[in-house]
Amino acid sequence: DTGVSQNPRHKITKRGQNVTFRCDPISEHNRLYWYRQTLGQGPEFLTYFQNEAQLEKSRLLSDRFSAERPKGSFSTLEIQRTEQGDSAMYLCASSPGTSGGAYQETQYFGPGTRLLVL
Amino acid sequence: AQSVTQPDIHITVSEGASLELRCNYSYGATPYLFWYVQSPGQGLQLLLKYFSGDTLVQGIKGFEAEFKRSQSSFNLRKPSVHWSDAAEYFCAVIQGGKLIFGQGTELSVKP
Numbered sequence: 001d002t003g004v005s006q007n008p009r010h011k012i013t014k015r016g017q018n019v020t021f022r023c024d025p026i027s028e029h030n031r032l033y034w035y036r037q038t039l040g041q042g043p044e045f046l047t048y049f050q051n052e053a054q055l056e057k058s059r060l061l062s063d064r065f066s067a068e069r070p071k072g073s074f075s076t077l078e079i080q081r082t083e084q085g086d087s088a089m090y091l092c093a094s095s096p097g098t099s100g101g102a103y104q105e106t107q108y109f110g111p112g113t114r115l116l117v118l
Numbered sequence: 119a120q121s122v123t124q125p126d127i128h129i130t131v132s133e134g135a136s137l138e139l140r141c142n143y144s145y146g147a148t149p150y151l152f153w154y155v156q157s158p159g160q161g162l163q164l165l166l167k168y169f170s171g172d173t174l175v176q177g178i179k180g181f182e183a184e185f186k187r188s189q190s191s192f193n194l195r196k197p198s199v200h201w202s203d204a205a206e207y208f209c210a211v212i213q214g215g216k217l218i219f220g221q222g223t224e225l226s227v228k229p
Contacts, residue, residue, distance in 0.1 A: 042219030
């Protein structure tokens, strides 16, 4: 079990540019989640997938944000036309998640991607 | 909507002293509760979780937490703090499959 991995770990971009982050979940985990964390705050939910299906999106996820999980394995989160307010840590998590219960619901987090928009 | 409150933004304890971090939740049914720890610039590591059964749950690194339904609390405790415990601690509840986090408590450890 190699854990959840995220790339890149850090990204600096200029306002208006597009960025894409990748998340590789724990193998055989069916659910994959994206959260955003700003300085001094707890993580906030953005979206999640059950296999390749995107089941829920937060109101925080504006039209400039898109997430995919094309084959039910890794996921990408793209931000178009970045704004300074997008600067944050983007966290990915995964869980077994095929049904309810303690084991299925427990989420394991990756190291995060820190985005700075200049 | 469910919510989680961590009343203490920052706590400082001496190394070797006991620790209690407070967490209160708002939830209608029996909640699924978690404590995570985050070191600077890192992701979140799961410390422990409560789903049902015994209200005192043991976690990693010598941490434990007690679920008290009457007080809507899930406080995290450790009998003797180590300098390496300095980090940010988050309490969270599951809502509709997604985690709702508190604001976090930053723990500093004095030598």
